[in-house]
Amino acid sequence: MSQIEIKVPTVGESITEVTIGSWVKKDGESVKRDEVICSLDSDKASFDVVSEADGVLRVKAQEGDVLPIGGLICVIETSAEAASAPASTPAPVASAPAPVAAASVAPATAAKIVEMKVPTVGESVTEVTIASWNKKDGDTVQLDEVLCELESDKATFELPAEAAGVLRIVAEAGSTLSIGAVICKIEVGAGSAAASAPVAEAPQSNGQAVTANASNDSYAAGHPSPAAAKILAEKGINPASVAGSGVGGRLTKEDAIAAQPQTAPKPTPAEQPKAPVAAPAAPAPAPKAADARGQRRVKMTSLRKTIARRLVAVKNETAMLTTFNEVDMKPIMELRNKYKDKFKEKHGVGLGFMSFFTRACAVALQEFPVVNAFIDGDEVVYNDFSDISIAVSTERGLVVPVIRNAEKMTFSQIEKEIIRLAGLARDNKLTIDQMQGGTFTITNGGIFGSMLSTPIINAPQAAILGMHNIVERAVVVNGEIVIRPIMYVALSYDHRTIDGRDSVSFLVRVKQLLEDPTRLLLEV
């Protein structure tokens, strides 16, 4: 029987981890080569994982699990016997730990050591530091239990156990390792008697439901204690999705208290056989009913958690600050008023402000290359092209599709591209490719009425332009107070590479181009 491991592919340079969105196929099911088996979500996009071979699927990561790039998603067992194994009785996977053998059964143990190495966490990351160990040397660990935290220059991530067994730490906390170096070893099946047979036969109880958790072959693995069962039911968590820390993988009350629902809890029909329309089964307890000062707790989606972590990381890991200016929008508005009908007639798209801003930034980026550059390790990477990310707000959160080579595009091309990308974003159809590789970002808080804000850089980029609302303000022009449509603009930038002179000059240049758009034509 041969096995093919399917791991999280490298999906984009800034993506270090993905979340298992949903399993299309079930553990133990037969799958065909190229069949879609599950979907993965990153903070940028969702994509499907297809089977690399015909065989039987052994799920290694549950829905909602967050895996690093290179993390094990599942195993495909590719042999005739495996393929014919009935789906309902998952055969023990060879890599699974030996069962805790009943005393009457001769103890047999699989002597297998799983080496855990530093995963590929991103193209630009070459080494990681072990921030802390959550488990001690010699501890018994469960599959997917977090063993330690790794830090790269970009982010911190957790290392989940690739197998259940006894942990043998190789690299201590604080040590810096390159990608591929061994972090620790897990002695699979260690703890019981010395091994003879390489693969143990898991005793299968036919009377009791055998949990599908291949990581722990005790017949009682995943069995909740009475209190744990109640707590899990109330949280809407399937006990099968919780790793048990009790004897033989049993779920203790503590496990249940610590368990987090991994996806929005959907009441399973078995648990809620009867949902009376008026839900009289659950009237609020009297104290709650007293008045309407309720609180709600809603789990963060994985996208939201990733965004949250990223934003904090950027604030912590860059030297970010913001410079401001104001733009008199009168010339652009006049130009727009004059040509918007003709423009629409000719190009089939409206003439908006975004094309002016995108053009202006593209030109300014060519003139201030450091604003269009990013740091990679000890080097600064300069980009000759202006690939401008445009922040689009969708229901799932903010996404940033990229307008490529904006420096070469005409106004109408930019307008069309923005409409196309925004449409894909709202339909949740943007691909990773369409969202990565931007060199600079424009975000428009003005559409929600923002007067002034300090946007956060879209790492690894070095700068971001914030647009705001246009307000008629009294300004002084040629010694006279006049009313002009004014927009404040903000440029947040990473001071590590961009000096104040460059950032301020960049923004002044953008202002200049916007206040006198003819310059865009004449390239002056």
Next chain:
Amino acid sequence: MQYDVIVIGSGPGGYICAIRCAQLGLKTAIIEKYKTLGGTCLNVGCIPSKALLDSSEHYYNASHTFAEHGIQLENLKVDLAQMIARKSEVVSQVCKGVEFLMKKNKIDVYQGLGSFVDKNTVKVTKEGGDIEMITSKNIVIATGSKPSSLPGVTIDKKRIITSTEALQLNEIPKHLIVIGAGVIGAELGSVYARIGAKVSFVEYASAMIPTMDATMGKELQRTVKKLGADFYFSHKVKTVENTGDEVIVTAENPKGELVTFTGDYCLMSVGRKPYTDGLALENAGLVADQRGKIEVDEHTLQTKVPNIYAIGDVIRGAMLAHKAEEEGVFVAETIVGQKPHINYLLIPNVVYTWPEVAGVGYTEDELKAKGIAYKTGSFPFKALGRARASMDIDGTVKVLAHKETDEILGAHIIGPRAADMIAEAVVAMEYRASAEDVSRMSHAHPTYTEAFKEACLAATGNRALNA
């Protein structure tokens, strides 16, 4: 008055439910038609029967084993009136205890017959005929059960009696004919056999306590026989007649012949039926099934009318006080939106004869029927130091474990304090322990519970240490 929960019936199901509701902050009322709270269990069930079982067991030991212990007694005799008086005192104390608990938890107690007006309103008809209407968001039916009889048999409560009368007889029967050798028959038959009555069990099934593991019935019969009881199994009772000074029981024996038994009392202990008389279920849109049970949703214990729940003897399942209590807590927690569980397989059955009988999980016959491969480990009390010391050497522990995984699937004990010992098996089985798990846990020595450990060792690998 407007409540969050009204509980109808104050038995172990009802009063426990009311307390849990109150603990959860619900405004709660309880209705009881009798003057004392506590239902069947406290007034005419578990508690008084145990009181008489203990008294009669003391007498039996005094007359049969004290001499061997080196205690000489003269003029030993039974004062039945005092036994009954003590029992009544015990009952009155525990009932007052429930009254106190109602006060402590600020539960309003309504004494009177509760009947539905509609699905949210209950009419309480008090003794004098006064009527009070109370309404509630939720109503819990906990009206329990009453003794049932057989066709052709009229219970006159004088010579043809139920357990309720058997708990307060004025004289020791000369010959008590017990129809039905189930739990209640075995217990009350034992009481009177120990204090001198001749007892004959007439039973339709082929063994005592037929719902429990077959080994238990056989063992129990052996020990009850020592009290001088006779057994007539596979006998179908046709008629019971009170002739004034005697009762004549006519039954069909296994050969199809009619046989008669003559005694001075006949205890009908053929089971109990759910009780819903006077509840006016129809006003709430409910009906009881043919056997009088109220149908409930398996997962929520809601009746067809979602704000009305039912628990205890009035619904399906074993008629046991602790089962009713679990359901009472379950319903209270369900009402506030919690998600409690009841594992019905792990509700233990208990019989308070001496030796006691207790069982939990699957019986051997059930495992066979389900086709589950199992192994058996048994350990007799006569091999146990503790049992030797107290001269309680009758009985055995039988543990049934899964053939491959060694998980304990059933535990059946007949022996001293079996009803207390079974708790260990329940705990182990709630955690799905294997027989070996239990054998690796220290059990104090000398105790009766060592027998359970030894039986687990026997089940694990036929390695009981003291057998």
